[in-house]
Amino acid sequence: MKNQIVIVGGGMVGATAAVKLAKQGHQITLIEHQAIKLNDIDSDNIPDIRISALNRFSEKLLDEIGAMAILKQGRIAPYTRLSVCESLESNLEFNASDIGESHLGHIIENKLIQSALWQQFERFNIKVVAQSGKLKNITQNNPESEKITIEFENITFEVDLIIAADGGQSQCRKLAGIGSTGWQYQQSCMGILIKLNAPQQDITWQQFQPTGPVAFLPLQAPYASLIWYHHSKTLDEFNQLSKHQLKEKIIDHYPELAGDFEIINQSVFPLTRSHANQYFKGRLVLVGDAAHTINPLAGQGVNLGFKDVAALAQVLENADDVGCNKLLREYESKRRNANLLMMSVMDACYGVFSNDIKPLKHLRQFGLKVASKTGPIKNQILKYAIGDS
Numbered sequence: 001m002k003n004q005i006v007i008v009g010g011g012m013v014g015a016t017a018a019v020k021l022a023k024q025g026h027q028i029t030l031i032e033h034q035a036i037k038l039n040d041i042d043s044d045n046i047p048d049i050r051i052s053a054l055n056r057f058s059e060k061l062l063d064e065i066g067a068m069a070i071l072k073q074g075r076i077a078p079y080t081r082l083s084v085c086e087s088l089e090s091n092l093e094f095n096a097s098d099i100g101e102s103h104l105g106h107i108i109e110n111k112l113i114q115s116a117l118w119q120q121f122e123r124f125n126i127k128v129v130a131q132s133g134k135l136k137n138i139t140q141n142n143p144e145s146e147k148i149t150i151e152f153e154n155i156t157f158e159v160d161l162i163i164a165a166d167g168g169q170s171q172c173r174k175l176a177g178i179g180s181t182g183w184q185y186q187q188s189c190m191g192i193l194i195k196l197n198a199p200q201q202d203i204t205w206q207q208f209q210p211t212g213p214v215a216f217l218p219l220q221a222p223y224a225s226l227i228w229y230h231h232s233k234t235l236d237e238f239n240q241l242s243k244h245q246l247k248e249k250i251i252d253h254y255p256e257l258a259g260d261f262e263i264i265n266q267s268v269f270p271l272t273r274s275h276a277n278q279y280f281k282g283r284l285v286l287v288g289d290a291a292h293t294i295n296p297l298a299g300q301g302v303n304l305g306f307k308d309v310a311a312l313a314q315v316l317e318n319a320d321d322v323g324c325n326k327l328l329r330e331y332e333s334k335r336r337n338a339n340l341l342m343m344s345v346m347d348a349c350y351g352v353f354s355n356d357i358k359p360l361k362h363l364r365q366f367g368l369k370v371a372s373k374t375g376p377i378k379n380q381i382l383k384y385a386i387g388d389s
C-alpha cells in the first residue's frame with residue numbers, strides 16, 4: 001500500500017519534495033493557495049526580481065527529477081567565477097576550472113524553477129489542491145499513531161505524513177506546537193534588476209562595506225541583479241527615489257559595473273533568522289524556510305532547503321511507514337546541526353565584515369590575501385560552497 005503524504009506549500013522546496021517523493025512511489029497531495037501557470041518560462045518576458053543562486057548540488061537534484069532540462073531551455077545564467085573582496089587589494093576569487101568543473105552554478109528566477117517543477121506533477125500523478133481557506137487544525141492525538149489529520153476551512157486530509165514547506169511564517173509549524181528561535185536583523189536587503197549594456201557576465205561578486213555588502217549576480221544578458229545590504233531606514237528611503245536618483249546612489253556606492261545600466265525594478269526585503277527547535281513532531285516534518293531562514297549573504301537559503309529534501313527522501317525511500325518516528329529523527333539529525341552551522345558561519349562573516357573597525361579591517365584584508373594564495377584550502381571551501389561536500 002502506498003504511503004499518503006500531504007505537502008503544504010508548492011514553492012521551490014515543497015514542489016521538489018513532491019516530485020522527489022512521488023518518484024519513489026508515494027502518493028502525494030500538494031496544498032497550495034493558488035495554482036501557478038505552467039507555461040511561465042518565456043524568454044521574452046522581463047526577468048522577475050526574485051532569484052536564486054543554485055549550486056551544483058541543487059542542480060543535480062533538479063536534473064534528477066526532470067526540472068533542470070526544462071530550465072536549460074529558457075532564461076538561465078551559469079557562472080564560472082565567484083569573487084569576494086573588501087578592496088581591490090584584498091580580492092579572493094574562486095574559479096570553476098580550479099576544481100575541474102565547467103561552472104559553479106546558475107542564477108535563475110524563482111518562478112521559473114517553480115514552474116519547471118510543477119510541469120513534472122502530471123508525470124508523477126501528483127494531486128494539487130488549490131486551497132485559499134484558512135488552515136484550522138492539525139491533529140495527532142498520539143504521536144505514535146498511524147495517521148495525522150490536517151483540517152482547512154472546507155477540506156480535511158488524514159494521511160501518513162505531513163511535510164510543512166509553507167515558509168518562514170509556517171502555520172503548520174505553529175499548529176504542530178514546534179517553537180523556533182531567531183531575530184530580525186537591523187538591516188534589510190534591496191534587490192535591483194538592471195539592464196546592463198555589456199556581454200553575458202560569468203562572474204558573481206560580493207564586496208563588503210561598513211554598512212553591509214553589495215553584490216552582483218549575472219542573469220541572462222542583458223539583465224543582471226544587484227543586491228544591496230544596508231540599514232533598513234536607508235533602503236526604505238532609497239526605494240522612494242526616482243530610478244535616476246537610485247542609479248546615482250548605486251554609482252556612488254558600488255564598484256564599477258561592466259557597462260552602463262538601466263534600472264528596471266527594485267524591492268526591499270527584511271533580513272530575518274529563525275530556526276525551529278525541532279524538525280518534526282509526530283507525523284509532521286519541516287523542510288526549507290519552515291525549518292530555517294538564514295541571512296542570504298552567500299545565497300545558501302534555497303540550497304539548504306534542497307538539501308533538506310534530499311536528506312528526507314533518502315531516509316523515506318523504501319519506508320513501510322513514512323511517518324515513523326525513527327526515520328524522521330534520522331532526517332533531523334542529518335540536517336538540523338548542518339543548517340545551524342551554516343547559519344552561524346553566515347552570521348559570523350556578516351558581523352566580522354560589516355563594520356569599519358580598523359584592527360578587524362586589517363585582519364580581514366590579511367585573511368583574504370592569505371586565502372587567495374592557499375590553493376588546496378581555497379578549493380575545499382569552493383567545493384563546500386557548491387554542495388560537493
